[in-house]
Amino acid sequence: MVLAAGITGFLVLGVGGDAGKPDAGPAGADTVPPSASPGEPRAGGEDGTAPLVPGWKTVVNPKRGIAFDVPAPWALKSTGWVSYVAENSDLEETPLVGFSAPAILKEKWCRSDDDGNGTQEDTPLAAAGSRGEPDARSTAEAARENARLWVYGSYAQPSKEKVTTGAAKPFTTRSGITGSVATATSTGVDGTGRCSYDGRATAFAFENPAGETVSWTFVGVRGVDDEVPEATVRKILSTVRLVDSTP
Template identity: 60%
Template sequence: MWPGQQSPGDGQQPQQPAQGNPYQQPGYQQPNPYAAQPPTVAAPAPRPPGGGRTKVIAITTAAVVVVAAAVTGAVVLGGGSDDGADPGPTATSASPTSSTDPRSGDAPKPTVAGWQVVVNPDAGIAFDVPANWALQSPGWVSYVAEDDDPEDKPLVAMKAPALLKEKWCTSDDDKDGQVDNTPLASVGTRKNNGARSTEEAARSDAAAWVYGAYAQPDHKKVTTGPVTAFTTASGLVGSVATSRSAGVTKAHKCDSDGKATTFAFKNGEGDFASWSFVGARGVGEEVPDATVRKILGTVRLYTPPEES
């Protein structure tokens, strides 16, 4: 099921403190880019067998609440059983953690007529998506991890994502009576503290999303194209790479091949950051590459308004 989210104020309490940083990238060993202090995390529910799983976490000022456990299909990233979703509560929005909630009056205007703006105020990034995409709170973080990793360390993550067709595919692969909803695609941004170059960040993030969300445990089913230079409409310069999976074993109803495009650049603070699109591939409703590029072209730096 696509992550049903429990708002931090709904009376649900984390089950136990996290034993490690849930956002620290294994290869980078960077500090948590999403929180000023070590958050408290609810213990994730057991994940059913299948491909990778995408987890979704709602970050608040004082704590982090796990809102997803296991999902098959194109969740958050879409594709092979990858994204995590808590098989319990109905999907709701977490309380905004910033005055720059993309749905608030402080949000910037879209650069494409009829589209809406997605904002990651922590990373200082904004971009546009079509009107039929569902925007999540700036406090949402989604990530993928190795299925057999007991510590559930993220391979890659994105914050404040937007989702396309949140209930694109539904299934109950673990036969627990809880229906899992799988989105068709997702797009979001993150800081890449520790990356050595935009080329490295673009290549590694794109491959990690496809592997973690669709192709696990077979790295050989993931191919990444050449990394090329790219400049967005706002003049933001960086590197872009696209990864795809082929031949993913479709063990469950919502499993599919997937694709991911990552654009890496330096934000307004001079730190490495990236934008990523992740979605199902080889399906009837696959997001066209032209649409992915149009969304990518709107990526721009963003300065949150000062608090009064």
């Protein structure tokens, strides 16, 4: 799966990860079996994985012990699916930032061969996922860096000056998790490619009960008719909660 300037997705077999590299190279999104039937949550029950919003789906990252809800049209990837962004010029595709077990809205929203390599690439309208933040010095730093890197890597690169990152602010979810939220946007993407658009990302970072910093991030196209409304992004964010994690 490729998003705008270069979000790559792959299925991690055997072990989980947030932004590691696959052993056998990237796998196309259409090769990954769905983790749930359309309209059904990935998991249910009384363990925190039932949707908080009626009619929505629950997205679960079992490795990180994080769950959140998305509207019914969103598609859920498997819990072993990882998405990341890298510099377009980096042949090794060293991840700048990534997240696991994502949900994606309109995965084939735009299709093009903007880099002229003969391969048609799909740009989804939006995606959201969660990850660990082992290198973050604070939740505010983690939130701002996540938002900035997703917008730069997905939409603005190589022009870092086209990304504006807002200040991190306190935020508390419906379940009582308190952390820091920040939003970044791009402005003035040249649009030379058929699927070149400005974008935005909102990231929420917080500490789990073990004292580890973790995060949730939304990333999506900005300035189009079917852009995900800010109210919807905030509603999704409000459902972020802790669930039992798996080793």
